[in-house]
Amino acid sequence: MDVPFILIVALIAGILSIAMAMYFRYLVLKEDPGNERMQEVAGYIEEGAKTYIKVQYKVLGFFVAALAVAMLFLPSPFEDSTTYTRLFPDVLNWEQMIAYIIGAVGSMLAGWLGMYVGIKANTRAAQGCTVSTKKGFDIAFFGGSVMGLAVVGVALIGVSVLYWIIPDPMIVLGFSFGASSVALFMKCGGGIFTKTADVGADLVGKAEYNLPEDDPRNPATIADNVGDNVGDIAGMGSDLFDSYVASIIAAMMLAATLPLIRDITLTEYGRFVYTIFPVVLCGVGLMASLLGILFIKWKGSDDPGKALNTGTYLSTLFFAALAALFTLIMVIGLNGEEATMLWKLCACAVIGLLAGIILGFTSDYFTRADRKPTRKMAEAAQEGHAVVILSGFSYGLLSVVPPAIGIIFAMVFTYLLGGVFGVAMAAVGMLAIVGTIVSNDAYGPIVDNARAIAEQGDLGDDIIRTADHLDSAGNTAKAITKGFAIGAANLTVLALLFSFTTEANDINPGTIEYMDLLSLNVLIGAFIGVVVPALFSALLIRAVQRNAGKMVDEIRRQFESNPKILTGEEPADFSRTIDIATKGSLRELVIPSIISIVIPIVVGILFGVAALGSFLTGAILSGFVFAIMMSNAGGAWDNAKKWIEDGNLGGKGTETHKASITGDTVGDPFKDTAGPSINTLLVVMSLTASIFLGFLMLFGNGAGLLIF
Numbered sequence: 001m002d003v004p005f006i007l008i009v010a011l012i013a014g015i016l017s018i019a020m021a022m023y024f025r026y027l028v029l030k031e032d033p034g035n036e037r038m039q040e041v042a043g044y045i046e047e048g049a050k051t052y053i054k055v056q057y058k059v060l061g062f063f064v065a066a067l068a069v070a071m072l073f074l075p076s077p078f079e080d081s082t083t084y085t086r087l088f089p090d091v092l093n094w095e096q097m098i099a100y101i102i103g104a105v106g107s108m109l110a111g112w113l114g115m116y117v118g119i120k121a122n123t124r125a126a127q128g129c130t131v132s133t134k135k136g137f138d139i140a141f142f143g144g145s146v147m148g149l150a151v152v153g154v155a156l157i158g159v160s161v162l163y164w165i166i167p168d169p170m171i172v173l174g175f176s177f178g179a180s181s182v183a184l185f186m187k188c189g190g191g192i193f194t195k196t197a198d199v200g201a202d203l204v205g206k207a208e209y210n211l212p213e214d215d216p217r218n219p220a221t222i223a224d225n226v227g228d229n230v231g232d233i234a235g236m237g238s239d240l241f242d243s244y245v246a247s248i249i250a251a252m253m254l255a256a257t258l259p260l261i262r263d264i265t266l267t268e269y270g271r272f273v274y275t276i277f278p279v280v281l282c283g284v285g286l287m288a289s290l291l292g293i294l295f296i297k298w299k300g301s302d303d304p305g306k307a308l309n310t311g312t313y314l315s316t317l318f319f320a321a322l323a324a325l326f327t328l329i330m331v332i333g334l335n336g337e338e339a340t341m342l343w344k345l346c347a348c349a350v351i352g353l354l355a356g357i358i359l360g361f362t363s364d365y366f367t368r369a370d371r372k373p374t375r376k377m378a379e380a381a382q383e384g385h386a387v388v389i390l391s392g393f394s395y396g397l398l399s400v401v402p403p404a405i406g407i408i409f410a411m412v413f414t415y416l417l418g419g420v421f422g423v424a425m426a427a428v429g430m431l432a433i434v435g436t437i438v439s440n441d442a443y444g445p446i447v448d449n450a451r452a453i454a455e456q457g458d459l460g461d462d463i464i465r466t467a468d469h470l471d472s473a474g475n476t477a478k479a480i481t482k483g484f485a486i487g488a489a490n491l492t493v494l495a496l497l498f499s500f501t502t503e504a505n506d507i508n509p510g511t512i513e514y515m516d517l518l519s520l521n522v523l524i525g526a527f528i529g530v531v532v533p534a535l536f537s538a539l540l541i542r543a544v545q546r547n548a549g550k551m552v553d554e555i556r557r558q559f560e561s562n563p564k565i566l567t568g569e570e571p572a573d574f575s576r577t578i579d580i581a582t583k584g585s586l587r588e589l590v591i592p593s594i595i596s597i598v599i600p601i602v603v604g605i606l607f608g609v610a611a612l613g614s615f616l617t618g619a620i621l622s623g624f625v626f627a628i629m630m631s632n633a634g635g636a637w638d639n640a641k642k643w644i645e646d647g648n649l650g651g652k653g654t655e656t657h658k659a660s661i662t663g664d665t666v667g668d669p670f671k672d673t674a675g676p677s678i679n680t681l682l683v684v685m686s687l688t689a690s691i692f693l694g695f696l697m698l699f700g701n702g703a704g705l706l707i708f
Contacts, residue, residue, distance in 0.1 A: 009326070010283030011160040017153030017286050017435065020293075024142040024149070025117050031139055034127035038457035041222070042123035045449060048226035048578040049119050052193060052585075053234065057108060059586055060185050063593070064104045067181060071097045071174065075694030096174035096691075099162055103178025106154045107241050111186055111234035114147025114442055118233040122225075122449035129454060129466040136470055137304045138297070140446040141439065145293050147233055148439030151241045152286045155179070159248055159279055169252040169275065170503075176242070176249040177687045183238035184593050184680045188540060190235030191673030192585035194227025195544045197577065198668050200551025207661050209559070209566065210653055213645070214452035217565055219558050219572035220551055223581045225452050228445035231672060232478065236441050236485075239680050243489050244282070244431045246683045250495035251278035251424035253690075257502045270338040273330055274421075277342065278428045281349050284326050285432025288318035292436050304447075304473035308440050312480075315433040316357060320350050323432075341418065348414040348422040349429030352491065355410035356430035356484045359403045363483030363628075366399040367635035369472075369643040373399070378640040378649060381659040388640070388663040396633025396670075400625050403483065407490060407624075424495035430488040441481035444474030472642075482631045482676055489679035490624050496686035497616050503690060504609050507697055515614045520708035525603055525611030529618025532599060533626045536592055536681050537674040543588035544669040550580050592677075596684045604689065604696035608704030612689050612696065620682060627678040634671025637663035 033039050074093050121143025129136035162172050201220035205211040211218050214225075255274040266274065292315030296307055327346040331339040366373045373395045380391035414422035431437075451467035515522050554577055564570040604612040641660035649656050699705055 010156050010279045011164075013283035013286040014153045014156030014160060017149045017156070017290070020290060021113070021146045021149035021153060024145045028117055028121045028124060028139055028143045028146070031124040032127045033123045034453070035457055038123045038126060038453050038459075041216070041453050041456045042119070044222045044574055045122065045225045045229065046119045048222060048574075049115060049229045051578070052226065052230050052582045053112060053115065055582060056185065056189055056230075056586060060104075060108065060182060063185065064101065064178070064181070067597075068097050068101055071100055071691065074692065095166055095171045099171050099174030100178040102158055102162070103175035103245070104182045105178075106158050106175075107179040107182040107186075107238050110147075110150045110154045110241055111182075111238045113150045114237045115229050115234040117143050117146040118229050118442060118446050118449075121446050123453050125446055125450035125470070126453040126457065126459065126463075126467060129450065129463050129470070130459060133304070133466050133469060136447075136450065136466060137307065140450060140470060141296065141307070141443050143446050144442030144444075145439040147237045147442035148289070148293075148435045148437070151237050151244070151438050152282075152289065152435040155241055155245050155248075156279070156283055156286060159245060163252075163276065163279065169249060169256045172252065173249050173687065173690060176245045177691050179238075179245045180242040180680065180684045180687050181593075181597070183242035184596055184677070184684050185589060186238040187231075187235040187677045187680050188589040188592055188673070189585045190227070190231030191669070191677055192540065192543045192547065192588050193581045194224065194231035195668045195673050196547035196551055196581045196584055197223035197227050199544060199548035199665050200555055200577070202661055202665050202668075203548070203552050204555040204559070207658055212455070214455045216456040217568060217572060219555050219565070219574060220577045221452065221456070222574040223551075223577040225449050226578060227581065228448050232445035233442045236481070236676065237438055239676060240431070240434055240438050240441075240485055242680060242683055243485065243492050244434045246496060246687060247424070247427040247431050247488065247492040248278045248282055250492060250499050251421065251428050252276070253499040254421045254424050254495065254502065257499065257506055264337045264341055266338060267335065270334055273334060273338075273342070274345075277330065277345060278425065280326055280330065281323055281346075281425075281428055282432055284322045285319050286435055288315045288322055289433045289435030289439075291315070291318045292433070293439060304470050308443070308473060308477050311436055312357065312433070312440065315436040316353055319353060319432050323349060344417040345422060345425045348418050348425040349432060351410055351413055352426030352429030353432055355406050355426065356487050358406050359487035360480035360483040362399070362402045362406070363632055363635070364480050366395060366632045367639055369639040374636045374639045374643065377636050377663065378643050378660060381640065381644065381656045381663065382649060385659045385662040388637070388659050389666060392633045392637045392640075392663050392667065395636055396629040399632040400628045403487060403628055404624070407487060410491070411494070420495070420498040423491065424498065427488060427491035427495050430484070430491060437481055437484050440477040444478040447471045447474040478635075482635070482671070485676065485679050486624070486627045486631065489627075489682055490620060493616070493620050493682045493686045496683070496690065497613065497620070500616070500686065500690050500693065501613055503693055504613075504702065507694065507702075515610060515617065517614070519610070521607045521611040521704065521706070522614045525607050525613070525615040526618040528599070528603055529615035529620075530622040532595070532619050532685070533623040533678050533681065536595070536678065537626055537630070539588075539592045540674040540677060541669045543584070544673055547581065547584035547588065550584065551577060554580055596681050597688050600685045600688045601692055601696070604692065604704070605699050606704055606706050608700065608707070609693070609696055609702040611704060616686055616689060619685060623678045623682050627675050630670035630675030632671075634667030634669075634675060637667030638671065640664075
């Protein structure tokens with residue numbers, strides 16, 4: 001069994017995934033798009049989303065081109081070690097540059113395809129609700145599945161083909177870097193866009209004019225619906241795409257560079273098998289995701305939340321079974337010690353997946369409307385605006401503890417089984433069924449849009465309640481997805497950190513023997529790393545604040561200059577609010593995106609490679625806290641408000657309701673802009689450190705310019 005034969009499993013799975021995505025696209029597009037008014041609203045959303053993506057991709061084109069040129073002159077993995085003493089290498093780094101461009105284009109393609117089907121599925125899901133809850137759910141879920149399957153398909157095809165052509169994980173690392181740099185743009189930009197509109201719509205439409213959710217008279221309503229697509233579908237899809245690819249690459253690099261794996265000296269064939277094992281398991285995970293999705297299609301359910309959870313559970317069981325089957329095949333040709341370790345690594349992947357599910361459902365507990373934290377938060381709103389903020393913030397901090405314990409246990413068990421490579425395989429396992437996870441996540445914004453279109457299309461209260469039922473399950477699915485994404489990102493960047501230190505020592509033995517915090521350079525690196533997620537979050541939240549202020553002014557201007565908007569006699573100017581969100585988000589995302597690449601390079605140049613390792617450690621630890629706290633607090637504030645709007649604690653229009661709107665407004669940039677974007681920040685910084693490692697070795701042979 002040679003390497004290409006093994007890799008063909010993942011390649012076939014990737015091709016099958018794209019084929020199934022196209023099939024689900026066909027199923028969605030053949031459905032009834034609804035009445036003329038529904039199609040008109042959906043048309044506004046589609047036009048706004050396409051305009052935003054078109055402008056964003058133009059900006060991304062310049063960014064990708066500039067980085068591609070820089071990568072061309074980085075030391076090539078194919079040169080000998082003397083290259084790290086020269087400023088200009090003899091061999092241009094064409095292979096890694098091309099891989100980078102392919103990764104960037106692949107991420108953009110996956111995001112666009114998923115968003116395209118999402119904006120077609122929303123009105124069809126709303127119309128499906130007129131038939132039954134199951135019909136509306138099927139359309140929305142299959143629309144979300146297009147995104148999930150496209151993400152995994154593009155990733156597996158890209159990694160498999162690149163490694164097949166050039167069997168060097170350092171080349172495939174360029175593919176991961178391309179995916180991550182695009183993901184950062186799309187997640188940050190989409191998050192700023194959607195929360196600019198959402199905050200503006202709530203502050204004026206709800207709090208000042210008592211307009212219902214998704215009221216067509218609110219000028220920011222369409223912009224908010226557009227934001228769901230560019231932020232939660234294209235943005236989150238790119239985010240999980242980059243974590244997925246990065247987890248594969250981190251494990252592959254460790255297998256290729258570690259001289260020993262848990263005191264086992266690998267044969268040449270054994271190292272090949274270990275190196276491509278992460279790719280094969282991800283192919284297996286895709287098969288498991290497809291089986292889970294098809295089971296949901298066949299079985300169906302009138303309970304959307306139960307159906308989504310069932311799909312996740314079944315995909316997990318299918319993965320465990322298929323992983324064991326393919327491990328049994330791959331141990332053929334290995335010696336006894338290598339075969340035993342491969343089984344242990346398979347167990348590490350399953351442990352990682354189980355840990356991801358636990359993390360996801362922990363986030364669910366802290367954000368669901370029928371759970372204690374959210375109910376307590378809603379009750380705190382009775383005491384005023386400040387108290388509901390204090391309650392949400394404290395529960396957000398408390399929610400950090402269970403996921404941290406889960407990550408620690410996963411790290412301990414997988415390290416005991418397979419060392420640092422075992423931890424890397426846990427990250428691979430956690431993201432193995434990412435096809436199911438992204439499908440569930442993309443389902444959320446589709447049904448959110450469907451609910452808005454049902455209201456604006458005058459389908460009646462019964463249909464709106466059906467759409468609300470679907471939307472409630474979508475909110476839960478998004479909370480679980482974010483928990484999954486945060487846990488996976490942290491395990492992935494830990495694996496990248498291990499591979500970074502291993503690669504540094506491979507270039508120059510002894511570069512990072514250990515990170516001594518009593519060394520000033522190392523301590524400075526760690527301190528800067530702790531601060532960066534805070535700086536990054538502040539920039540994104542301030543971006544939402546500034547743009548939301550402009551949105552608030554525009555909504556007020558329209559209401560005051562044209563009172564007929566509020567009476568429903570004349571339509572609001574949706575194009576103006578979409579324009580504000582588009583221009584503001586693209587302008588504001590530039591600095592956060594640049595610092596994610598520049599700061600690691602500057603730390604490495606000034607303080608050395610060991611300091612850069614401690615920088616990544618500090619960023620990982622503080623980033624985990626910020627990401628969990630903001631995502632869960634924001635989700636709980638949102639659901640506390642919705643629980644009150646359902647008629648509890650006095651219902652809509654009360655002072656309690658207004659206080660809950662304040663909490664939701666604060667939580668919007670927490671949960672949909674800054675919190676999830678930290679995942680991508682950590683991956684981009686870790687990949688930047690690995691990609692530019694050869695360049696950084698030019699400065700004091702890796703010790704940096706400033707040695708204390």
